[in-house]
Amino acid sequence: KVVTGKILWRRSLQLRDQQQAWQESCEGREMLEFRRSLPAYKEKDAVLAAISQNQVVIISGETGCGKTTQIPQFILESEVESVRGGACSIICTQPRRISAMSVSERVASERGETLGESVGYKVRLEGVKGRDTHLLFCTTGILLRRLLVDRNLKGVTHVIVDEIHERGMNEDFLLIVLKELLPRRPELRLILMSATLDAELFASYFGKAQIIHIPGFTYPVRTHFLEDILEMSGYMLTPYNQIDDYGQEKMWKMSKQAPRKRKSQIASVVEDALKAADLKDYSHQTQESLSYWNPDCIGFNFIEYILYNICEKERPGAILVFMTGWDDISSLKDKLQAHPILGDPSRVLLLACHGSMASSEQRLIFDQPEDGVRKIVLATNIAETSITINDVVFVLDCGKAKETSYDALNNTPCLLPSWISKVSAQQRRGRAGRVQPGECYHLYPRCVHDAFAEYQLPEILRTPLQSLCLQIKSLKLGSISEFLSKALQSPELLAVQNAIEYLKIIGALDENEMLTVLGRHLTMLPVEPKLGKMLLLGAILNCLDPILTVVSGLSVRDPFLTPFDKKDLAEAAKSQFSRDYSDHLALVRAFERWKVAEKVYAGYDYCWKNFLSVQSMKAIDSLRKEFFSLLKDAGLVDANTIDHNIWSYDEHLIRAVICYGLYPGISSIVHNEKSFSLKTMEDGQVLLYSNSVNAREAKIPFPWLVFNEKIKVNSVFLRDSTAVSDSVLLLFGGSLSRGDTDGHLKMLGGYLEFFMKPAVADMYECLRSELDDLIQS
Ligand code: ADP
Numbered sequence: 001k002v003v004t005g006k007i008l009w010r011r012s013l014q015l016r017d018q019q020q021a022w023q024e025s026c027e028g029r030e031m032l033e034f035r036r037s038l039p040a041y042k043e044k045d046a047v048l049a050a051i052s053q054n055q056v057v058i059i060s061g062e063t064g065c066g067k068t069t070q071i072p073q074f075i076l077e078s079e080v081e082s083v084r085g086g087a088c089s090i091i092c093t094q095p096r097r098i099s100a101m102s103v104s105e106r107v108a109s110e111r112g113e114t115l116g117e118s119v120g121y122k123v124r125l126e127g128v129k130g131r132d133t134h135l136l137f138c139t140t141g142i143l144l145r146r147l148l149v150d151r152n153l154k155g156v157t158h159v160i161v162d163e164i165h166e167r168g169m170n171e172d173f174l175l176i177v178l179k180e181l182l183p184r185r186p187e188l189r190l191i192l193m194s195a196t197l198d199a200e201l202f203a204s205y206f207g208k209a210q211i212i213h214i215p216g217f218t219y220p221v222r223t224h225f226l227e228d229i230l231e232m233s234g235y236m237l238t239p240y241n242q243i244d245d246y247g248q249e250k251m252w253k254m255s256k257q258a259p260r261k262r263k264s265q266i267a268s269v270v271e272d273a274l275k276a277a278d279l280k281d282y283s284h285q286t287q288e289s290l291s292y293w294n295p296d297c298i299g300f301n302f303i304e305y306i307l308y309n310i311c312e313k314e315r316p317g318a319i320l321v322f323m324t325g326w327d328d329i330s331s332l333k334d335k336l337q338a339h340p341i342l343g344d345p346s347r348v349l350l351l352a353c354h355g356s357m358a359s360s361e362q363r364l365i366f367d368q369p370e371d372g373v374r375k376i377v378l379a380t381n382i383a384e385t386s387i388t389i390n391d392v393v394f395v396l397d398c399g400k401a402k403e404t405s406y407d408a409l410n411n412t413p414c415l416l417p418s419w420i421s422k423v424s425a426q427q428r429r430g431r432a433g434r435v436q437p438g439e440c441y442h443l444y445p446r447c448v449h450d451a452f453a454e455y456q457l458p459e460i461l462r463t464p465l466q467s468l469c470l471q472i473k474s475l476k477l478g479s480i481s482e483f484l485s486k487a488l489q490s491p492e493l494l495a496v497q498n499a500i501e502y503l504k505i506i507g508a509l510d511e512n513e514m515l516t517v518l519g520r521h522l523t524m525l526p527v528e529p530k531l532g533k534m535l536l537l538g539a540i541l542n543c544l545d546p547i548l549t550v551v552s553g554l555s556v557r558d559p560f561l562t563p564f565d566k567k568d569l570a571e572a573a574k575s576q577f578s579r580d581y582s583d584h585l586a587l588v589r590a591f592e593r594w595k596v597a598e599k600v601y602a603g604y605d606y607c608w609k610n611f612l613s614v615q616s617m618k619a620i621d622s623l624r625k626e627f628f629s630l631l632k633d634a635g636l637v638d639a640n641t642i643d644h645n646i647w648s649y650d651e652h653l654i655r656a657v658i659c660y661g662l663y664p665g666i667s668s669i670v671h672n673e674k675s676f677s678l679k680t681m682e683d684g685q686v687l688l689y690s691n692s693v694n695a696r697e698a699k700i701p702f703p704w705l706v707f708n709e710k711i712k713v714n715s716v717f718l719r720d721s722t723a724v725s726d727s728v729l730l731l732f733g734g735s736l737s738r739g740d741t742d743g744h745l746k747m748l749g750g751y752l753e754f755f756m757k758p759a760v761a762d763m764y765e766c767l768r769s770e771l772d773d774l775i776q777s
């Protein structure tokens, strides 16, 4: 102990000297000056005092005031100075991998270090951490995973949970776990950081916590709503009747204010603006109103018009455009690139900012463009709080964000653009006033804004809870519903019941809600339960290679690209990989051919020709390796033999493994004269996504489709499906003995009668239970 203590002490002295030298250097001095200018720096002493006196401290302060980059450093610096020496271990969680990576890099550079010295990061698949790393930025998921094997977070001195105002599911879950952990680890410090003024909510959750508010400074931002923007361009938007009720349809009258303006020039723009406002969709609180959404209504012409006007007439300063989602960003980017001014790289630096962007792309966003070049960033709501772009002066806000929601009644996840909350709108506005007075253009009328909800619904209330429930069980946190009742806001009972029921159907929990052997294995794999099941069975049945590809493919962004204007070509390109009525097998084939092309340095070419994403292919490649080593560590495959692949070419078997994972995601195929339709038990008629290989088939010589995901967007759509036979479904899908006969298997109709003949049923049951035993053991 004495020796280690000495070593630590010596290292912390080195660390201190190194910092001193850096701060005396020219660059270091400049950086220190910048840090001192941040509002958070002025609260340094207050923050440190609060942390030494309280186990839980909540820090709120506007985005950009220096919470994420400074607070962890204050703690690190004060610990290095203290008697403990460098023995501290600070973990700071971020909701997204991109922020964990970019923030750690920023903090390291503020300290004049490279990553892996005192500062490191860890996200799934990637990480940099060294012997002397005391401050680790990681995703919330990584910390939860660590809690699995290290319930008391041994050795950790500080946990900082960042961006808690986002109310992500993982963060809400982590807070319950930490709340229970705190009494067991009295010396552990918990610091929560929020960009909005909801600190009281968290303080009352923890009972005793000190709140520190960092007063921010932002320049005033002039706000324009749709009617103001139209007025500026010579039009006026006036409502006929005031809205007094959510359901009421709103009538708008547009009158010309300045008849001198050339109408033809801006008529289409104004029309577009009205479409952007799409007022039918106004009452965002109800599910029905959401289904009015028409993605074409985003009003691209209008956005282009405003951007062009800013570029031509306004003072210098970057423009940040908040868009609904990735698809909108890429189509708008294509459109702007074709514009004579906005698409001219010597005048405009056009960038996109979204969650799945590569780190090299990411850095461009922070760069200052050359003089005379205007930076335009098209972003998702990721730029609202977690990423700060320094030089923004103009903000365009389309008012919507893609949000997952969960319809517990139909047990269906939905991904729909929905109106943002007032808090989000304020955040977006605030982004404009960071360096000088700014302007914000909201592309919707003021009365729509007035009807926004105050806050967004926390994720735990709007997503399926299967993985969460499994995690609760694996952390031995007792009864699922009892545990979830301790959340900041508890999910609906029905949503919890659905999740538990699902876990029972797939065999991860037994009748008494206890984790089965299968369930325990599933918690070891950082993927959704259905993908974990495929990996396990693929390993057991020795057809692992294609299954690794399927599972990796389903964990990354769809590798099959469908560009806006080349949809047909892209879908045709995908269908050449299909022979057997399966999107999953099409992916396997596409990936295998890519591997071959890659060997001769033709990987890019191959992807380009076949509308495949190079990034996704590479991500699949590395995920495959990660999943393989996970299975190896779990003792499920032996890396020294190739046994696990002897059946990899048997497509029937692969289909069966896919069915095993995806069940109960299943629809029946109803054949009619010329085509077929699909039906699921819960939704009735469903449709296929147009880029599914099965959508191009006239007939499918199988009675069932198992699917990876169904999403409600107007109708219910199935994404990624594989056709399977009756016997595969009976063996690898539902079990006759588990009472599922009332459910899916009833859909087998007359066929079921055959299977229910005692001898046949016995045979199947026998096979089935042998399979079950094999898996559960
Ligand atoms: P908060 O967490 O309170 O939103 P941050 O600590 O992330 O604020 O950022 C504080 C300031 O540091 C920002 O206002 C910005 O000026 C600067 N900053 C943060 N990240 C970077 C970066 N990657 N490059 C340059 N400046 C950055």
Ligand code: MG
Pocket: 064, 067, 068, 069, 162, 385, 386
């Ligand atoms: Mg932050």
